[in-house]
Amino acid sequence: MQSFEPQQNAELALLVSVNVHILNDLDAEEFALLAQSAGATIFDHITTQRQRPDPKSFIGSGKAEEIATLVQEHDIQLVIFDHALSPAQERNLERILKCRVIDRTGLILDIFAQRARTHEGKLQVELAQLQHLASRLVRGWGNMEQQKGGIGLRGPGESQLETDRRLIRVRITQLKDKLQKVRQTRLQGRAARQKAAIPTVSLVGYTNAGKSTLFNTLAQSDVYAADQLFATLDPTLRRVEWAGLGPVILADTVGFIKDLRHSLVDSFRATLEETLEATLLLHVIDASSPDMLEQIEAVETVLKEIGADIAILRIYNKIDLSGDEAKIVYAKPHVPDRVYVSAHTGQGLDLLRQAVQEALLGQLQQFNLCLAPQHGKLHSQLHHLQVIQSEHYDDQGNLHLTVRIAAEKLLQLIGQNHFDLDSILGEQAAQFKPELEAFEQTLMS
Secondary structure (H helix, E strand, O other), X not given: OOXXXXXXXXXXXXXXXXXXXXOOOOXXXXXXXXXXXXXXXXXXXXXXXXXXXXXXXXXXXXXXXXXXXXXXXXXXXXXXXXXXXXXXXXXXXXXXHOOEEEOHHHHHHHHHHHHOOOHHHHHHHHHHHHHHXXXXXXXXXXXXXXXXXXXXXXXXXHHHXXXXXXXXXXXXXXHHHHXXXXXXXXXXXXXXXXXXXXXXXXXXEEOOOOHHHHHHHHHOOOXXXXXXXXXXXXXXXXXXXXXXXXXXXXXXXXOEOOOOOHHHHHHOHHHHHHHHOOOEEEEEEEOXXXXXXXXXXXXXXXXXXXXXXXXXXXXXXXXXXXXXXXXXXXXXXOEEEEEEOOXXXXXXXXXXXXXXXXXXXXXXXXXXXXXXXXXXXXXXXXXXXXXXXXXXXXXXXXXXXXXXXXXXXXXXXXXXXXOOHHHHHHHHHHHHHHHHHHHHHHHHO
């Protein structure tokens, strides 16, 4: 029997994982973490094998009776399956086991119900729960109106179990309408940011990969971060000043997980739209995880499902645990592919900031600028961007700067201020005149 730490006032739960040859293998350790994140005290974790799921009980009658004996002997209140059960399988198992049964989807929804904080997050959780409960109104065990909450029953679960299907459909329609209004509000805010030419950098990744810790470090924010699955559920946006870029919208999104069902992805599509509309995705990866490759695949599968066809920069986090060195790896010259960092210790964060500049604007170059007194605004902007490497005045009072910046950003600043390119860049001006003229034409239009 596996050893698990008991939690005060938590439901005693039995976990069941079935290695079904025609299905994908699941992660037993992750399943246990999910149950603990929901607040369960785990009595034991049973694993078994089958060629294919049993249509009536998923695990077969013999195994079901064996588990029923355990449930009765140890007064187990809840059995959680690490698989998606059909409504009929769930009801049949409840009749045999004589206790509540929930599947992987119900477990994740319960965690979502505990973690949702914003109005939008709560709407999405309720919608997902009602869609999941719609086919499970007839329960096979116990008098549900006497239940006082518990895993799988939080959120709308208790009040909606005795509501007929028609009322649930009405409520689902209302929730979808409300979420559509939230989406419209987001679109308005997004349009304002796009009009102001402010790029959005979205952090995505497997749950518990360290996204929120990295977000807090980069944004100097205080988003809740903990060593647990789905520590944060609601998306968070912060405007930050990024060296070499200026203002950037940094977005922290919900963590992904393996075998996240389409219904859950669809319910959280409004939240994930921050990912769809991002200028750049930072895919945060736990470099210390033994399941790193499977976690990368799980995230990329969900991104493909939601149609996120956006530039991605992989961020290998937790190098303080994995033993990797802080570095940028390039797919081709000046096109970063991945960065190795530690959000916890701060290792490699300067390299991350550089890589994001290159990913958004291209190669960083060194320029020697000559600024006359009337160019004071440009000097202030360059100082604000933290790109000045050295500066000195000549006898005529001109300021000579050495800066390291993307050419596109420098030309943008010069064009916005309508300064003369030749006087600032000197001999370097000729190669950038076509780009500056094109930028000025864009400003005029």
